[in-house]
Amino acid sequence: METTVHPSAARPDPLLSVHDLRVDFKTEEGVIHAVRGVSWEVYPGEVLGIVGESGSGKSVSVAAVLGLLPSQSATVTGGPVLFGGRNLLTMSERELRKVRGKEIAMIFQDPMTAFNPVQTIGHQLSEALRVHDRSMSRRSAKITSTDLLALVGVPSPAERFSQFPHEYSGGMRQRAMIAMAIANRPKILIADEPTTALDVTIQAQILELLEVVRKETNAATILITHDLGVIAEVADRVLVMYAGKVVESTSILRLFQDPRHPYTLGLMGSLPRLDVRMEQLYSIPGQPPNLNFLPQGCAFAPRCSLGRGRSLCRQVEPALVEVDAQQAAACHFTTEMETEARAVSERVGIDVRAGRE
Amino acid sequence: MIRDGHEDAIDANAMIEAAVIAGDNALTGEDDLVTAGERPPARSPLRIAMRRFMRHRLAFASVVFIGLLGLMAVFAPAVAPADPNAVDLMALRQAPTSEHLLGTDSAGRDVLSRIVFGARVSLTVGIAAAVSAAGVGTALGLLAGFSRGWIDTIIMRVVDIFLSFPSLIVILLLVAILGPSVTTIVVVIALFEWPTSCRIVRQMTLALREHDFVLAARASGATNLRIMRRHVLSGVISPLTVVTTLLSAQAILLEAALSFLGLGVRQPQASWGGMLNDAQSITVLEGLPWLWIPPGIAIAMTVLAINFIGDGLRDAFDPRQTR
């Protein structure tokens, strides 16, 4: 697995940079602050993992970037979100449309529902090509689509072209979804929980395929998942999100060796490991916070063992502070992580941090 | 909408996320959403539905309107300015005056008083027919949903048969055979309006019986009848309320149509549709609009109000049908 991190000085310009993105949802229970000011960048060719529990705002933040949230209930503020020097948030729908699927493409979680059930897979693939290239004929779109299906490993693609989604298996459908996403050779590929809805055996194949198409297209990839195992396999850099904020941003190696946020540590403690014997799995106590009644101070404080109810945690929300060039964490007591990690490790029986046992 | 439940603790938030992405701005009051937080007070589904209903201003106004109409019907003798059946041969077909606010009809009867009393017929028929139709429908729907198999098949075929019939004509035919009266009308309307509620109750029962709590109740040895009463009936009650409301609007319209065609309640009893029956003569239609426009408006407003209530109830119980 490639884990080299560009030293910040030598980094190329980011492809996409998100600044202070905020998303609110109006509901009857009040306003849900789903994303509360997140900033991140994606660099060419890298795999950025965004990890967090459902409701942490990870999917919502990327949907907001592409303007895919329902304008009725969602309010996107903050920004800018810069792509190729232009702010995606202020772009007109007409311009944004040209970015979607062409420059930035998405792969969705559930291949069952992500395809239109009344159109053939081939039709939907061809459409992805033809909406961005009006001059392309039906025939050449069909040829390209069939090639794409072959590329992603759909057997007998010429026949499969004219089949409907319900005639595909779940794994095949996700392959077709990936084919559709890479159809226009996008610069960025966003995969939102691409394996969650699939069987475990198929998950591995799809991850492998993602890696293949990434190499093939050289697209930067944003991989959204709740599964640290998936992150460990493919990501170069990781953002850990909690309650609508980034709580830790780090390289993949550091994530596992030296997590700097107690939530990250908790996630790792709850990850089963096959390489070492574990006495028991750790689980983070409590439940994720209610996004329309967020506590004052650190959102993780009620569940945090490191904070131990210190008043600072309950009063002041910690900012994301750089530990060094490769790592940043949003915790008042990130310096105490060493002791905390040892405490968790004692409970679990091994050091949950990779390479430390 | 709910992702697979491998993370039970965070399922509620998963729903928010799934819902907002899907563009569903109705993640309203699903009770689970608030269980995670300690701060918001616990709310019962009924309270949430109540609150949502109240916010539906038209529906709320309609409840007030129907309430007042009901009071007017009950206390009609006190409210009406005159005896609705008092014939005054000195005052035939009079235009509205201060004495007869809405004028008089061809027999010199006070139109306003007849409208006040006519509310009795409309409301009685509306409520009685809808409640009996819903009652029959619920019983058969529960039976079909719970027994499944051939009983279900037979009941559903019967439902299909009834739904294929042009109910208005059959109702006309039956009323013509049996002779018009409020009771006949109620029975006949109920006879042809029960299938709608039967279908809905059956559907809900089938959906609910797969629910965990019903399975659990079964596993712990509860009998079908107890499960029906305890769990399923409570789940069925909200859609049933909506259907019953809409059925009563339907029944009022049917009664009005019957009376208009001269097959409704017998004269001289006042009914709104019957008052419109007079307007079939071109003289009345052209020259005496106070005879037929007020009862027409009365029917329309009553039915509209009931429909608004039904709509409000539907929104309150089923937030998916966003409005």
Add this chain to the structure above:
Amino acid sequence: MLAYLIRRVLIAVPVLLGILALAFILVHMLPGDPATVLLSPEELQGDPGLIERRRAALGLDRSLPVQYVAWLRELAGGNLGYSFHRKIPVTEMMAPRVAPTLILSGSGVLVALLIGVPVGVAAALRQNTKFDYVSSAGSMLAVSIPTFFQGLMAIYVFSIWLGVLPSGGMRTLGIPPTGFDLFRHLILPGGVLASVLVGPYVRYTRQSLLDVLRLDHVTTARAKGVPYWGVVVKHSLRNSLIPLTTVLAVQIPALLAGTVIIEYVFSWPGMGRLVIEAINSRDYPVILAVVMITAVFVLIFNFLADVVAAILDPRIRL
């Protein structure tokens, strides 16, 4: 798809037999003895044994199930019975009434669809805007005003007050019938029928489209850069029209109820008016024939709706 359609037909057969059985029961509830009803009083007085012989000839002395089967055989042969009133076959009475009813109901449905579907679509696309509220309140109003009242109001305003349109009938007497004349006569009844039907069409279209717009594949389409109208038309509308075809079929009895009353109010010489005339003259076989024909129509249209759904939705082509 063929298997699916055959299955639908097989389900429809017991329903058809049930409909006919119910109609048969209604026949037997009818007052009046079919054995005597076609005979004149003089014939009855002249021969006391005549009634018995008539009963035997008509098969009325046999058991009900046997009579039912015999009656079915008559129906299959196109015999819908005899009018009590005019002593001629019901089919003969109905024949001239079919076309006017088809013209009226066809144009009513067409106008209602042409207005209802676009309004429903617009309301769904502008959910919770003023347009949405107004259109939904309007469609609610349209279903709440009794049909006959709408008809009377239309006559009062357009025929009596403004005097621009005829108040009833299908053609102006005394002048040769023209298409334009028919059209002028059709405007009011057709308009009222459309108004009665349009409310449900708006509501169903709106709800159905909203349901589809919430689905994941719509987000997929947007994410791959399909333009707004492409998303609406290609990825949402077609999917949402599938349930609408069923609604159209299910609504036929309501359509017929509307037609009956409108034909009555506007003196439109169709089947609906025939029904009212038959009820007033207690001519039951005519009523029953209409009831049966409608029920069979409903079955046929349900089947057609299934066919259309199967064409629109590939998941059904099993």
